[in-house]
Amino acid sequence: MRSWLFTLGLVLGACTFAGQGVYGDVPEHVYLTWQGDTSRTMTVNFHTDDPIEQAIVYYDTEARGGLRDAYAHSTEGDSKEFEGLRRERHVHTVELTGLEPGQEYYFI
Numbered sequence: 750m751r752s753w754l755f756t757l758g759l760v761l762g763a764c765t766f767a768g769q770g771v772y773g774d775v776p777e778h779v780y781l782t783w784q785g786d787t788s789r790t791m792t793v794n795f796h797t798d799d800p801i802e803q804a805i806v807y808y809d810t811e812a813r814g815g816l817r818d819a820y821a822h823s824t825e826g827d828s829k830e831f832e833g834l835r836r837e838r839h840v841h842t843v844e845l846t847g848l849e850p851g852q853e854y855y856f857i
Contacts, residue, residue, distance in 0.1 A: 776841075784844060792844045793826075793856060804828045804841035808856035815857055 776795035784792050793806045804827060807820035817823075826843030848854065 785846075788850050789848050790844060790846050791848060791854070792842060794840065794842050797839045797841065798837065800830065800839050801828065801841070804843055806843040806845065806856050808845060808854050810852060810854060812855040817857055820855075820857070 776797055778794075778796040780794050782792045782794060783790060795804075803825055805823055805825050807817045807823045809820040809822060813819035822845075824843050824845055826841060828839055828841045831838045831840060845854075845856075
């Protein structure tokens with residue numbers, strides 16, 4: 750499970766890597782984008798080889814050691830499957846809203 754850090758408006762980078770995901774497939778190609786209110790939202794995008802039951806991002810203002818149940822917030826997003834590529838891929842998009850500008854957030 751990876752724990753990531755971002756400050757709203759500035760991506761700071763990855764924090765830790767704990768190997769194969771305890772809660773499922775290890776995400777690949779994790780990247781952040783914005784939609785809507787760019788001062789209070791962040792969209793977390795990630796890819797997996799296999800489908801997952803739910804695309805959920807757990808986040809907080811502290812890292813919480815990558816333990817998902819310790820994070821104060823969670824948001825579910827959408828998943829799409831892309832067929833016909835060299836390597837089958839599932840793309841997941843989760844929009845976090847109501848964030849505080851300038852605050853650091855950690856997510857898994």
